[in-house]
Every structure is written in structure tokens, then in C-alpha cells.
Amino acid sequence: MPFIAEDARRPGHTHVLLITTGSVASIKAPLIVKELLSYSNVLVQVAASKSSLEFYKKEDVERAGSRVWTDDDEWTGTFKIGDPILHIELRRWADIVLVAPCSANTLSKIAHGLCDNLITSLMRALSPSTPTYLFPAMNTLMYEHPLTAEHLRVVRDVVGYNVVGPIGKHLACGDIGVGAMTEWKDIVKIVVDRFQLAPKESAP
Numbered sequence: 001m002p003f004i005a006e007d008a009r010r011p012g013h014t015h016v017l018l019i020t021t022g023s024v025a026s027i028k029a030p031l032i033v034k035e036l037l038s039y040s041n042v043l044v045q046v047a048a049s050k051s052s053l054e055f056y057k058k059e060d061v062e063r064a065g066s067r068v069w070t071d072d073d074e075w076t077g078t079f080k081i082g083d084p085i086l087h088i089e090l091r092r093w094a095d096i097v098l099v100a101p102c103s104a105n106t107l108s109k110i111a112h113g114l115c116d117n118l119i120t121s122l123m124r125a126l127s128p129s130t131p132t133y134l135f136p137a138m139n140t141l142m143y144e145h146p147l148t149a150e151h152l153r154v155v156r157d158v159v160g161y162n163v164v165g166p167i168g169k170h171l172a173c174g175d176i177g178v179g180a181m182t183e184w185k186d187i188v189k190i191v192v193d194r195f196q197l198a199p200k201e202s203a204p
């Protein structure tokens, strides 16, 4: 079934679009989805880069109650004029976009306006009124590379995205330093606070 924003949006709900990229921190995606869905009236869709799926299983996100969209869903080989276009439908659907984690590669692509896969096409087509948060996660030297500072400046000051983190800790690559994704619970908290979400009533 094609994804059509108008049909998939539910009145009174918060529609969270989580984008995952090829950083080890993508292993947190199922946890982020599960936690978001523990709040009332929240729907989550996930759009994944090819390399991010090296770090979590689509099935784990689906078990938590969300769907993972990939380049293969965008390019099905059956497109006809008038068919919905996935990256446009997903951006129409979203009330908030979280790029968590945001790899150095995707950060660079966004800063340069590249749109050569589902996630970057979606970002390029986003309305400026959709709140968008980037959570960079990369090796310390990637983070300290002068190009990273320039890419972050562009996404903050030119594009208007919120950049949160990275934080310092023992990184998956063995280095200790700044470059880790903001704690996944703090990412969820940003959405909870912004939309004043209430936990689902627990069953009696």
C-alpha cells in the first residue's frame, strides 16, 4: 500500500518522523520509537539510510509499532504519473523531524543541498515551518574536522535547523571525546516537552 500523508495523519495526534543514518547510534532507533509510542496520541514513521540499517533491524522498529521506509520504497520501478511520491508524502505527514543520529555524511549532504536518497530528498523538500532537529554522532576527529563546523553553521544559520549535541563520552570506535549522539531519552524529551505529550494510561 502506498503511503499517503492525508490518509495516514490522524487528527489530534503528533506525527514524529525519525530519520536514521549510518552512525552506530542508530542502534537506539527501536528504543526511541518504543518510548515515543508510550505517549498518548503519537504516531512515528522512520526513514532510514541504507547504512543505518547495519545498526538495527527493521523488525525491531516494526515490533515497537512503527514502519521503516527506505530507498527501495521510494524507487519501486512501478512509478506512474499521479502516484504519491514517498519523500513528499513523508514530509507532508510530519509535525516534527528528528535526524537521530545525523552522520557526518548526511550532515554534509544537507548543508550542500544534496538529495540523492530518500532521507536527503525528504529533508530538501521539508517546509521551513516543520520543526527539525539534528543530533550529530560521529568520531571525535570527524566532529573536530573544520568542515563539520562549517556544515553545522549552514544547517543552523542558513537552513534554520536545531542542532543538539553531540556529547562527550567513550565512543563506539574506542576513542574518548566529543562525538556521541545526545542520550536517546533526552531526544524523546524534546518531543514530549514541545508537544506537551502525556504518557498513555497504564492498564488497570
Ligand SMILES: Cc1cc2nc3c(=O)[nH]c(=O)nc-3n(C[C@H](O)[C@H](O)[C@H](O)COP(=O)(O)O)c2cc1C
Pocket: 020, 021, 022, 023, 024, 025, 049, 050, 051, 052, 102, 103, 104, 105, 106, 107, 137, 138, 139, 142
Ligand atoms: C561500523 C561503522 C560505524 C560508523 N559510525 C559512524 C558514525 O558514528 N558517524 C558517522 O558520521 N559515520 C559513521 N560511519 C561512516 C558512515 O556509515 C558512512 O559515512 C556512510 O556513508 C553514511 O551514510 P548515510 O549518511 O547515508 O547514512 C560508520 C561506518 C562504519 C562502517
